[in-house]
Amino acid sequence: MKKYFALLLTMLFLGCSGGSDKPDPQPTDEGKDRSVMLKALAENMIIPSYDQFKTKFDLMSEKSKAFAAKPDAQTLGAFRSAWADAYVAWERVELFDFGPAEKQTIRNFFNIYPASEAGIAANIADPTSSLEVPASYATQGFPALDYLINGLGANDTAVLAQYTTDKDAAKKLAYITRVVTRMESLLGKVMGEWKGEYLNTFISKTGLDIGSSTSLMVNGTVLHYERYIRSGKFGIPSGAMANGIAAPEKVEAFYKKDISKTLAQTAHKAYVDFFNGRHAVTGEAGPGLKTYLDALGAKDSSTGKLLSESINTQFQAAAAKLDALKPSLYEEVKTNNQVMKDTYNEMQKAVRMLKVDMTSAMSITITYTDNDGD
Template sequence: MKKPVLLVVALLLAALGILSCGKDPSGGTPAPDTAVDRKALLTYWADSLVKPGYQRLNDKLVVLKTKTTAFTAAPTTATLLETRQAWQAAYVEWQKVELFEFGPAEAVSLRNHFNIYPADAAGINRNISSGTYDFELSTAIPQQGFPALDYLLNGVATGDAAIAQQYATSASHRRYLTDVVAKMEQTFGTVYGQWNGGYRDTFINSTGTDASSSLSRVINAYSLYFERYLRAGKVGIPAGTMTGTPLPAKMEAYYLRGALPLQLATTAHTAVQQFFNGRPGRPSLKSYLDALGAKDSRSGQPLSSLISTQLGASYQQLSSLGPDLHTTFTARNADAVASYNEMQKAVRMIKVDMTSALSVTVTYVDNDGD
């Protein structure tokens, strides 16, 4: 008689064990592995954000190459303006994908080839004079990409007519401009080709949270980009938050100036916000945090709402720095410092609170001294 009773008890215990799976010890929040379909999240990022974003940038780079070819074949004020317009359009498009510095982009150091500023004008001029240069050298990083094009199309002489004349009379200038664009096309082509090849499947099938997983690489790239390249690079360094002295010469698009630098910064910030918030009904970092029931440890409020709200406040402060960011750095720098400070509030939430909630380890070290 005892054996049937023991069997029933064992079955009841097993059933209770099954029902308890997927809950944490506190009794309410699903375990991370069951709360979110990470493959669906990675698939959405790959197919709806990265690949279409790269497609749009590729289209802009094709136009840039076409206009550059026309300009170097017949350097006039008109062809210069067309090339400059194509450069601006591609530069704005780049801001929407620069945060994707993982996978193939990380492997080829795409950002180093595309957007390390300020441009090394002296080095560019030496390269033009010597006719010998290697864009793969570390010293050549600030002598290429969009910042180099900024100098080549806006800074080699004073006034559009003088710039066009410089190219009309100098084969060395025409060659260097052509080579910079060709190097961008080659480097980006490698990244774009891999995403349209086998890497997409590799990316979406890496569904863990360890340091080599796609989620970890994306989160680290996202956090690093916002902290170092948006907060510090576009605002903090030229505002002098690390030195105590404004350094407007270190701003993005320094040679053209006008409205473009702020457009680049606000476009980049919008990309960061949209990547976090996502679209209604689609997977995103916000929906991931909500599914995990992530709360702010200080206030107990939903972490996703706090991050989204702070990113919104940060964007508003950044937008107020217009219309000419160079003038802001020189005439009302306190406003630029305030913008940096608003972004810094979001850095803590993203780098510390969000990564902890997602069980992702921060693998980069920020060394800007703040």
């Protein structure tokens, strides 16, 4: 009988403790799941934004070919319009300068300004010149096309003469084709990687080390806001970063000055949308840097509010300054430069929040250097 009770107790014990060597499932805070954030940003923002840009770029390419085949007022006008639309669309993807874009250094080949007029002239004279070296950055991309279709003459008649009656007209047309073709090749490589193996790599590298997707993305996008929006579009032309010495000739779209504000507005809004995880097509907010910061409980030490709220408030303050500017940032620098400096100063406040407060909350190490005093 004793053996029977011992056996019974043993069976009851085993029945109650079965699987006790496995831990109970723990609830997952999806907001802190970086794979969710990375997947959403890649599939809802990065890839669709590239698709949208490619549509505009392809139209520009088509119009450039029509102009090269028959340079006249009509084809020039159509090329210019498509170029401006593609340039604006570029501002929505330029911030994704990590992963494939960084590998191809596409920004340096697409949007280094001011364009080098002397370098472009040298490349036109020598069709075998390299467009793959750093010295060639300012001789190609959107700024070079800006010069070639807007800056080669004082008016449309003078510009068209460069492509019809000038002794080097054929070479200049060939160079436009060369620049556009190279841009098409680089864009294809970047998009091909995003739509290929890199997408899975990006989503799967969920750590916080220097080589992780979150670290690369945060470093790349913070650098973009700091150096290419705040500094490139405002700090350098206004002189706010050059001992007060204004340089209006260094504004973006120098030869088509009336779109410079639109380019800056688009770039700034694209960054804000990215921070808030807004879908490139629907505009609906989803997982992104904001939701991740909120899940971490990151607070603004000076106000006690959610850090994401303070960052968005500062974005709004910077956007308000930007929106109040005239269409030509060149004219603002020349006639009312303080408003350019004010815009720069508001963006600088956002830089500190992104580069110091946000990265600290995320345990991200800033791996780039910038001589901005931060």
